[in-house]
Amino acid sequence: MENPKRLFAILGGLLVLLVIGMGLQGTKLYSQTSPEQKILPAARANVSGGEQGTNRNGAKAEKEIAVHVTGAVSKPGVYRLPAGSRVEDAIRLAEPLPDADVEGLNRAASLTDGRQVLVPSRQGEGGEGNNRVTAAASSGQGLIKSGGSSSKQAGVSALININQADAAELDRLPGVGPSTAQKILQYRETKGPFQRTEDLQNVPGIGPKKYADLKEMITVD
Structure with a gap:
């Protein structure tokens, strides 16, 4: 009876050692793969x-x-x-x-x-x-x-922006005095901004001839 008991004890000990060894091996494998998982977020951050x-x-x-x-x-x-x-x-x-x-x-x-x-x-x-x-x-x-x-x-x-210039700036244009400058400001207030420089001819006192003298000096942009 003693021999079978001793045999079972030896087998049981070997089984326990086998389980412990497998557990240690699994832990080692997990530790080897975990650094790769930690590197991925850093690489993503670099990109x-x-x-x-x-x-x-x-x-x-x-x-x-x-x-x-x-x-x-x-x-x-x-x-x-x-x-x-x-x-x-x-x-x-x-x-x-x-x-x-x-x-x-x-x-x-x-x-x-x-x-x-x-x-x-x-x-x-x-x-x-x-x-x-x-x-x-x-x-x-x-x-x-x-x-x-x-x-x-x-x-x-x-270039003087006739949609933004004040009376003093408009008065610097040749042929435009204080009176005409005020008319330009009044036109902007009532009609809105000029869509193109040619619209300046709609202001009283500015005809085709005067516009021809001014067109290279003004802008609406």
Whole structure:
């Protein structure tokens, strides 16, 4: 009887050891696979971060404008500026020459993509005579400088938005005095903003001839 009991005891011990060994092996396998599961979220975060960086770079690129600065400057050329930049920002980068007449420019005017900034000189660079228009690249817009003596010696240094200009700005336009400027403001109040520059002829006192003198100096954008 003792031999069978001893045999059962030995078999039972072996069975217990087998169960313990299988449990240890399973724990080891689980610990080997768990690091991969922890790495996946980190990798996913890296991919997400890369996409966000691309979006930020793309958004930054869309907010730049190209502006051509020429005239009485030491570094004429095309400059890339943040959207919302002013004429002052562009001419500062181009470094005006000692004889540059920067006071003849509206340095607070906003810049748009494709605009050309012409910095005049005190010697009247650009020729003599009436107001001279310099066309801007691609957009057809431009800056206007006074090349000779007139009743409005300062001239118009940037396109004037007839939908946003006040009476003082409108009065700077040749042929537009305080009375006509008030009529333009009254037209905007009663009729709404101008849809195109040609609509300025609907204002009393501005006919085809006067509009022809103004059309290169105004905008509705």
